[in-house]
Amino acid sequence: MSEATNTYVRSNSExxxxxxxxxxxxxxxxxxxxxxxxxxxxxxxTAAKLASAGLENVEIIPTERHPLVYADWxxxxxxxxxxxxxxxxxxxxxxxxxWQTPPFEPTIRGGNLYARGSADDKGQMYMHIxxxxxxxxVHGKLPLNVKFIVEGEExxxxxxxxxxxxANKEKLKADVALVSDTALYADGMPTLCIGLRGLVYTEVECxxxxxxxxxxxxxxxxxxxxxxxxxxxxxxxxxxxxxxxPGWYDDVAExxxxxxxxxxxxxFSEAEFLxxxxxxxxxxxxxxxxxLARVWSRPTLEVHGIAGGFTGAxxxxxxxxxxxxxxxxxxxxxxxPERAFASFxxxxxxxxxxxxxxxxxxxxxxxxxxxxxxxxxxDKAAEAFKxxxxxxxxxxxxxxxxPIVGEFASHLGIPTVLMGFGLPDxxxxxxxxxxxxxxxxxxxxxVAHFLExxxx
Amino acid sequence: MSEATNTYVRSNSExxxxxxxxxxxxxxxxxxxxxxxxxxxxxxxTAAKLASAGLENVEIIPTERHPLVYADWxxxxxxxxxxxxxxxxxxxxxxxxxWQTPPFEPTIRGGNLYARGSADDKGQMYMHIxxxxxxxxVHGKLPLNVKFIVEGEExxxxxxxxxxxxANKEKLKADVALVSDTALYADGMPTLCIGLRGLVYTEVECxxxxxxxxxxxxxxxxxxxxxxxxxxxxxxxxxxxxxxxPGWYDDVAExxxxxxxxxxxxxFSEAEFLxxxxxxxxxxxxxxxxxLARVWSRPTLEVHGIAGGFTGAxxxxxxxxxxxxxxxxxxxxxxxPERAFASFxxxxxxxxxxxxxxxxxxxxxxxxxxxxxxxxxxDKAAEAFKxxxxxxxxxxxxxxxxPIVGEFASHLGIPTVLMGFGLPDxxxxxxxxxxxxxxxxxxxxxVAHFLExxxx
Numbered sequence: 040m041s042e043a044t045n046t047y048v049r050s051n052s053e054x055x056x057x058x059x060x061x062x063x064x065x066x067x068x069x070x071x072x073x074x075x076x077x078x079x080x081x082x083x084x085t086a087a088k089l090a091s092a093g094l095e096n097v098e099i100i101p102t103e104r105h106p107l108v109y110a111d112w113x114x115x116x117x118x119x120x121x122x123x124x125x126x127x128x129x130x131x132x133x134x135x136x137x138w139q140t141p142p143f144e145p146t147i148r149g150g151n152l153y154a155r156g157s158a159d160d161k162g163q164m165y166m167h168i169x170x171x172x173x174x175x176x177v178h179g180k181l182p183l184n185v186k187f188i189v190e191g192e193e194x195x196x197x198x199x200x201x202x203x204x205x206a207n208k209e210k211l212k213a214d215v216a217l218v219s220d221t222a223l224y225a226d227g228m229p230t231l232c233i234g235l236r237g238l239v240y241t242e243v244e245c246x247x248x249x250x251x252x253x254x255x256x257x258x259x260x261x262x263x264x265x266x267x268x269x270x271x272x273x274x275x276x277x278x279x280x281x282x283x284x285p286g287w288y289d290d291v292a293e294x295x296x297x298x299x300x301x302x303x304x305x306x307f308s309e310a311e312f313l314x315x316x317x318x319x320x321x322x323x324x325x326x327x328x329x330x331l332a333r334v335w336s337r338p339t340l341e342v343h344g345i346a347g348g349f350t351g352a353x354x355x356x357x358x359x360x361x362x363x364x365x366x367x368x369x370x371x372x373x374x375x376p377e378r379a380f381a382s383f384x385x386x387x388x389x390x391x392x393x394x395x396x397x398x399x400x401x402x403x404x405x406x407x408x409x410x411x412x413x414x415x416x417x418d419k420a421a422e423a424f425k426x427x428x429x430x431x432x433x434x435x436x437x438x439x440x441x442p443i444v445g446e447f448a449s450h451l452g453i454p455t456v457l458m459g460f461g462l463p464d465x466x467x468x469x470x471x472x473x474x475x476x477x478x479x480x481x482x483x484x485x486v487a488h489f490l491e492x493x494x495x
Numbered sequence: 496m497s498e499a500t501n502t503y504v505r506s507n508s509e510x511x512x513x514x515x516x517x518x519x520x521x522x523x524x525x526x527x528x529x530x531x532x533x534x535x536x537x538x539x540x541t542a543a544k545l546a547s548a549g550l551e552n553v554e555i556i557p558t559e560r561h562p563l564v565y566a567d568w569x570x571x572x573x574x575x576x577x578x579x580x581x582x583x584x585x586x587x588x589x590x591x592x593x594w595q596t597p598p599f600e601p602t603i604r605g606g607n608l609y610a611r612g613s614a615d616d617k618g619q620m621y622m623h624i625x626x627x628x629x630x631x632x633v634h635g636k637l638p639l640n641v642k643f644i645v646e647g648e649e650x651x652x653x654x655x656x657x658x659x660x661x662a663n664k665e666k667l668k669a670d671v672a673l674v675s676d677t678a679l680y681a682d683g684m685p686t687l688c689i690g691l692r693g694l695v696y697t698e699v700e701c702x703x704x705x706x707x708x709x710x711x712x713x714x715x716x717x718x719x720x721x722x723x724x725x726x727x728x729x730x731x732x733x734x735x736x737x738x739x740x741p742g743w744y745d746d747v748a749e750x751x752x753x754x755x756x757x758x759x760x761x762x763f764s765e766a767e768f769l770x771x772x773x774x775x776x777x778x779x780x781x782x783x784x785x786x787l788a789r790v791w792s793r794p795t796l797e798v799h800g801i802a803g804g805f806t807g808a809x810x811x812x813x814x815x816x817x818x819x820x821x822x823x824x825x826x827x828x829x830x831x832p833e834r835a836f837a838s839f840x841x842x843x844x845x846x847x848x849x850x851x852x853x854x855x856x857x858x859x860x861x862x863x864x865x866x867x868x869x870x871x872x873x874d875k876a877a878e879a880f881k882x883x884x885x886x887x888x889x890x891x892x893x894x895x896x897x898p899i900v901g902e903f904a905s906h907l908g909i910p911t912v913l914m915g916f917g918l919p920d921x922x923x924x925x926x927x928x929x930x931x932x933x934x935x936x937x938x939x940x941x942v943a944h945f946l947e948x949x950x951x
Contacts, residue, residue, distance in 0.1 A: 069809075070807065070808065070809035070810065070811065071807070071808070071809075072808065130811060131805075131807065131811060133805075133807075134707070137706065194810075194811075195809050195810055196810060236711060238711070238812070240810045240812070246775075247775050248773045248774050248775045249773070249774025249775070250593065250774065250922070250925045250926060250927075251590070251924065251925045251926070252772075252773065252924075252925065253895060253923045253924040253925070254795070254797045254799065254823060254825070255692060255694070255825060255893065255894045255895025255896055256790065256893065256894050256895055256919075256923060257772070257773060257790060257894070258790065258795035258797050258825050258894060259736065259780045259781075259789035259790045259793050259795045259825070259894065260768075260773070260778045260779060260780045260786050260789045260790050261773045261775065261778065261779065262773075262775050262777075262778075262779045263797055263798065265798050265799070265800060265801065266728070266732075266797065266798045269725045269728050269729050269798060269801075270729050270734075272722070272725050272729075273725050273726050273728075273729030273730075274729075276722075278726075278848070278849070280715065312716075316708075316713070317704045317705070317708065317713060317716070317717045317718075318704050318705025318706065319702075319703050319704045319705070319717065319718050319850045319851065320850055320851070320852065321718075321849055321850045322716045322717065322718075322850065323716060323717065323718045323848075323849050323850045324715045324716045325715075330716050333715035333716045334712065334713060334714065334715045334716050337715050339710070339714035339715045341710045341714050341719055341722065341812075341814060342719065342721050342722045342725060342804070343710065343721070343804045343805045343810075343811060343812065343813055343814075343815065344721060344803060344804025344805040344806040344813075344815060345721065345725075345801045345803075345804070345806065346806035347800060347801075348798070348799045348800025348801070348821070349587070349589075349799045349800045349821060350800040350801065350802035350819070350821065351526065351527070351587065351589075352526065352527070352528065353526035353527075353651050353858070354526065354650075354651055354652060354696045354799075354821065354823075354858045354859060355526065355586060355587060355650075355799060355800075355821070355924070356694070356696070356797075356799065356823060356924060357799055357800075357924055357925075358797060358799075359799065359800065363806070365804070365805060365806065365810065365811070367710060367810075367812060369710070369711060369714050369715070392734070392779075393734070393777055393779050394775045394776055394777045394778065394779045395775065395776070396776065402809070402810045403810060437711065437712065438711045438712050438713070438714060438715065439709065439711025439712055440711055463712075466706070467709045467712060468707065468708075468709040468811070468812060468813055469706050469707050469708065469709065469813075470706060470707070471706075
């Protein structure tokens, strides 16, 4: 481990933070059409920083939606190639009124940097860039070959990169991918994530009467689109959260006993998880499964929202003509997104209440992935982590979905090192998203050391 | 029947329409705080027109929300007194994009006047004022005593008039009330409505996790406020629309066999009702009840909308922390609104899914009412109707709620003549609300003749 790299990171920490703040002020919300210009600005900002860190062949690649950013440095013959991936787009910040300070005005409180994207993923992606800068500064070159591919559609399904990867296999060819978009299992605990859930995100549209009807004149004989959607969706799960769609669990692979055992040895308090992270009266889900298994290795079905009918202040007595729900399903090995979507669509058709028409649209789909922990890159990553943080590295899964990991596996044939420095309470996709500032620096050092070790 | 009155209405028809258009251009949406000034303007407009029609003691009565408008003419000693009621407020026009012409720019197409409030209730209330003007013009006086009370909160539960009536019994004392806020059973068919459903309108709030959570990291173990509300509300009715709340049907009185028989003799085509009015694939509701009974004499439960979670364009993977639903129940004789609300609240508490907190708020409540068809005023109204429209008057009910009719019955001890001139397809509370222009004139004549006959 090169102490010089650590020293470089520490002595430039203030500038690193100022740069990151500049990045976080760009509201690059990929799902909102009105923010397309901001997304573009974030891509340009990323490209400029890749170049100034010392990378070559920097390129802003246009797509059908938001651009990709590419860069590389390939002057270490005989050494492995690492493909660094990140995303410069962010989730919408609503509900805005719950933010203590505005989402796009980064603010430090209690050692944390509060801003939309601070941890997911601008702050973490920027660690990669700063690690490269540090390695160049200290060694005058990189210890191995590096490629960067940074996207702007991660929060909206990543359609463009999903097309780009299979069409550019040679350009992106590498030995391993490096992604920092996850969290440490606990503060101070080096963590490598070796499993992710997949996701099928859908929109279900319900059409009832031809127009909104007066609930007095028609109530009792006319179908209600909002109620019909409620009736349908309520049937999707039983009271324990088990999905009732026929065959849903047919392809679900149980984790190996050894992996389950290792989860049992992780520090976990159901009471603290409930109180500090979830904050409801009780946890839910399959009672015969440990909580970590419920969120890491079991499929889910969630309704993210329903639009339709009257929801303003006061009262309006309509029978709504239309309603739309956002419904997603998290997938686990070995569920296939296409097959899952087909089962869901069929189930919707089979269970549509009387008088209504339903249509289901797929917004995105990606499979779950698991990585072999004995791969040499994972090994070196675990060592680098341990060296910087002075504690044994643990192997966990995450319930989230990083579709690109699946794309890298299937099209480039490479595993991904998931080396994330967020914390469990960092408010991912929520108001008051934060990134512990010290982890931003530790993360930059760990990434640099991993590249040093893997290139040694 | 005075032909002179009819002639007066016909020869002033263009001016009547221009005045009504002026009224309809005021967006007096009582539920939206931002329209309070427009609501006030509509009250002032009404007061001015009552005065210019020849009525006296015109008064704009302040309330806690929107003003009441009062006027009278009491110079017919020994003659009965009729209390004319109407409302100058309207429903919100959304969804705006479904209007062929803007809701507050009245437009004539195919003999219909299209505008929010054209039939409900500005156009119908204005018939009363124009009938008074015609009677003064033809006879130099009115054939009986008349009082007007016009409110601006009918579409938001009518709280102010509900307080005003019991506190001003002497001022409002009358032999009968006259309300034109319903529809003809069919075009050209004189119709008196002798029954209305009641309404309890509620807001159900659901609290899940303390903040919106990432559905990847927490999905499987954390409660979802939107899904919890869905689970709850789906249990409120069975597949045939029968309400499952314990004891809900205990107080439901069945209509007399003779009344049911008279409904069976009304022209009614289920196929046409489905095609022209509802416009869905099939009708719903209790299969063992005729459609007219389902909408006139059976209780309902409707969800008007759910707010909560993400419903914008694209995808956002949140587990929503909160959700709110607008839920109303139509009541029939002899259901008590307080008791109904208590049963619903208890049912919500008893059926709240795990991990969630629910609260129920009552926005308004009114009982169902039925009027005795052999009352002399109803009798004269039926005659006037028949004379003007040259066809036998039919007696129906309406599934809607006009809470004031219950207030008049319980506090003033008087029945209400429900003499409405809308049509079944007039788009009440919907986009493209319309009022057949000829019915505006026929209605004005019928109201005038009713007052002549009842005062004779």
